[in-house]
Amino acid sequence: GAGVSQSPSNKVTEKGKDVELRCDPISGHTALYWYRQSLGQGLEFLIYFQGNSAPDKSGLPSDRFSAERTGGSVSTLTIQRTQQEDSAVYLCASSLSRGRKLFFGEGSRLTVL
């Protein structure tokens, strides 16, 4: 596709369940980022991929959060044993390797009941 694609766009889950959020970056973009946006807040950095490796995963809030990227393309963010405080919009962005401009997807809205 032409832009960054994220799925699902909306996810409602029960506390304690695991969820997977998917990001399909722009073709050819080697850098991929996950951010989290809580209600009324700015974006909080979670993790950065360059190719399939994650040189910066310092923003992951706990060991319940993990992410992987395969084939230098699609990335999956997994949240295990979800908590209510995990409710947020999870945004994915991609860029050229040393590109300044990040291209964002429309996000996955997660609601944990």
Place this chain on the structure above:
Amino acid sequence: AQKITQTQPGMFVQEKEAVTLDCTYDTSDPSYGLFWYKQPSSGEMIFLIYQGSYDQQNATEGRYSLNFQKARKSANLVISASQLGDSAMYFCAMREGRGNNRLAFGKGNQVVVIP
């Protein structure tokens, strides 16, 4: 410490008027980049403009310009000739260092353009 500060309350702007959105930043790194993104109700973050710390000129992109005051650590966004489609949240962000690709975002400014 907060890297990016955006403290203005929500703003109402008359169509065709200019609006200035304030952003101050905090860094000790001499090499950094400043960004402005727009987030309409659809949720997507849209890149507007970029200013590098070593850039001599203030950045401009169409109706967007960045008033970069390095000594004051200020990077205000100016939107000229506001349009109804400019109604959105606006986020200032900073990247520190040359090899670092992560952005630190402010909490955003809400702008509503009224006809």
